[in-house]
Amino acid sequence: MAKDVKPTRKNLMEIEDRIELSERGHDTLEQKRDGLIMEFMDILDQAQDIRSELETDYETAQQKLDMARAMEGDVAVRGAAAALKEHPEITTQSKNIMGVVVPQIEASKVQKSIDERGYGLIGSSARIDETAEAYEELIDSIILAAEVETAMKKMLEEIETTKRRVNALEFKLLPELYENQEYIEQKLEEQEREEIFRLKKIKAKKEEEDKAEEEIDADERDGAVPASPKAD
Numbered sequence: 001m002a003k004d005v006k007p008t009r010k011n012l013m014e015i016e017d018r019i020e021l022s023e024r025g026h027d028t029l030e031q032k033r034d035g036l037i038m039e040f041m042d043i044l045d046q047a048q049d050i051r052s053e054l055e056t057d058y059e060t061a062q063q064k065l066d067m068a069r070a071m072e073g074d075v076a077v078r079g080a081a082a083a084l085k086e087h088p089e090i091t092t093q094s095k096n097i098m099g100v101v102v103p104q105i106e107a108s109k110v111q112k113s114i115d116e117r118g119y120g121l122i123g124s125s126a127r128i129d130e131t132a133e134a135y136e137e138l139i140d141s142i143i144l145a146a147e148v149e150t151a152m153k154k155m156l157e158e159i160e161t162t163k164r165r166v167n168a169l170e171f172k173l174l175p176e177l178y179e180n181q182e183y184i185e186q187k188l189e190e191q192e193r194e195e196i197f198r199l200k201k202i203k204a205k206k207e208e209e210d211k212a213e214e215e216i217d218a219d220e221r222d223g224a225v226p227a228s229p230k231a232d
Contacts (some may be wrong), residue, residue: 009188024175029166032162064130080132100155100158203211
């Protein structure tokens with residue numbers, strides 16, 4: 001509260017420095033918030049496209065799987081799936097977007113050739129190959145969706161954190177500092193007015209005393225009053 005601040009010029013200078021620093025911080029955070037929102041909107045558009053592609057890839061893979069089961073039988077499909085020896089490898093790195101560290105997911109050994117799938121040419125058919133290829137594309141879409149949606153979540157968290165900081169400065173800290181600044185300035189002005197009034201009273205009193213002394217001296221010179229005895 002303003003009443004808890006001592007109205008001194010030193011405190012006023014400190015508060016003015018804090019206001020300047022807080023205003024710069026507020027402007028910087030606002031710019032960061034706006035930049036993060038723009039980046040988030042770009043990622044959101046990308047995520048929506050990827051989500052749509054993911055749904056399409058999933059439907060395609062399911063249709064291919066249903067067709068392979070109907071034409072080749074569950075045993076053949078399960079046998080082809082069990083023949084897989086090399087599974088996809090996932091590696092994660094990180095990248096920086098507006099000061100936010102987001103994951104960058106890379107996958108290897110997802111897309112395979114027919115001989116890399118393990119079931120061989122004899123134990124496969126065109127329908128099983130198409131199903132395997134469709135699911136490989138689906139896995140790629142899932143990995144990409146995981147990367148983008150995780151980045152979107154982290155960006156959203158940073159936006160909310162930055163917004164809270166902006167609001168704290170704008171609606172709490174800066175108003176309190178402005179209030180303290182105004183309080184001290186008013187008190188200092190009051191003190192200055194009181195000091196000026198006090199000095200004027202002292203000056204007026206001194207002028208009255210000087211005038212009285214001058215009148216006494218004048219009367220003594222004119223003989224109106226006996227001169228004051230002087231010490232030997």
